[in-house]
Amino acid sequence: MIQISIKHYDDNNDMVFITKDGNEIWGTMTMMQFEDDMDYFGIPVRLEEKDGQKGYVFSNSIDKELIREETKRFVEAHKLESITCF
Amino acid sequence: MATSAEVSGTLPGGTQATPRNALLQVLRNGAPPDSTVSDPALDSPALSVDGKSPPGYTEGATGDAGEIADGTGFTYKQNPMDNPKSAKDILKNPNAVYGYSPNPLSERIGRFAEFDWTDKDIVARAREARLQYHKDNESMYNIVKGMQQNGLTVEEIARAANQQRNVNRLQSYIDTGNMSGYEKAVESNMRIFHNKFGMTADQAFAKYGSWDIVLAKAMSANAGMDACCGLYDDFYYLYSMGR
Numbered sequence: 001m002i003q004i005s006i007k008h009y010d011d012n013n014d015m016v017f018i019t020k021d022g023n024e025i026w027g028t029m030t031m032m033q034f035e036d037d038m039d040y041f042g043i044p045v046r047l048e049e050k051d052g053q054k055g056y057v058f059s060n061s062i063d064k065e066l067i068r069e070e071t072k073r074f075v076e077a078h079k080l081e082s083i084t085c086f
Numbered sequence: 087m088a089t090s091a092e093v094s095g096t097l098p099g100g101t102q103a104t105p106r107n108a109l110l111q112v113l114r115n116g117a118p119p120d121s122t123v124s125d126p127a128l129d130s131p132a133l134s135v136d137g138k139s140p141p142g143y144t145e146g147a148t149g150d151a152g153e154i155a156d157g158t159g160f161t162y163k164q165n166p167m168d169n170p171k172s173a174k175d176i177l178k179n180p181n182a183v184y185g186y187s188p189n190p191l192s193e194r195i196g197r198f199a200e201f202d203w204t205d206k207d208i209v210a211r212a213r214e215a216r217l218q219y220h221k222d223n224e225s226m227y228n229i230v231k232g233m234q235q236n237g238l239t240v241e242e243i244a245r246a247a248n249q250q251r252n253v254n255r256l257q258s259y260i261d262t263g264n265m266s267g268y269e270k271a272v273e274s275n276m277r278i279f280h281n282k283f284g285m286t287a288d289q290a291f292a293k294y295g296s297w298d299i300v301l302a303k304a305m306s307a308n309a310g311m312d313a314c315c316g317l318y319d320d321f322y323y324l325y326s327m328g329r
Binding site (some may be wrong): 027028030031032033037040041042043047063065066067068070072076077078079080083084085086 | 115136185197198201208211214215216217222250254255258259262264266267270271273274275278279284285303304306308
């Protein structure tokens, strides 16, 4: 099961983490050009690591729920629940 | 509640740009060659990425067509090193499964350099992701191919591709019944682009500076990623769009 969580990154940014059955799936997300997709829609994110976990950093001026919904949309549109992720 | 019609725009010729109508338009104008995506790798067993150090990279190839990965015998008909877009993102790696690995210095795909591109199971996973990505974008690829075959200009194609990408995004919210997400996306579009569908083609042109780049951004095909996954020849036609 894929889970999306958003945590504090620094004073200006938050970070969204995506896991499937407890494992990070940034490899699949980025291989499917998640950052390019978000950028196209005016929601820039960048892959970063914090405390040993990789996730996507975004400005905390962006609505967290928009990030959550867009991430969920991407996961569903690319059927990430159905394919092998890494 | 929003409906499918509400996220539709208008394609050249006045047709409403739902994915179905866009496809019908292509079919009326002549269907593009079959590009159904399938691959045995989709049936490959899943193994974990183990974080091994990438094996010895070599500097880029010299531009010969039909490059052969020495360790695997895999051959591309089209040389990824002839394409400036992929050449800056990848390195020739004779031991890699498909002869190329991400360049650690690449802004776009350098983060994948930590993976072992000589490991068939790891590369199979990456390939599976790329194939799924291309399959999900197939309807847009077909629209663009159909317009190209019918002799439309790059600007006309770029405008349609931009519109289709925006429609696909909003349509995916509707298809999954996620109307709160749909409303969030529209609200974001209005705030950022002053347009409920997203970035307009004219805004994209102002941002990127040419219709070629607008088309390439809308298509969003990463040639370097495909080259590392053995898919460069399969999707070569995409890389020439917007060049």
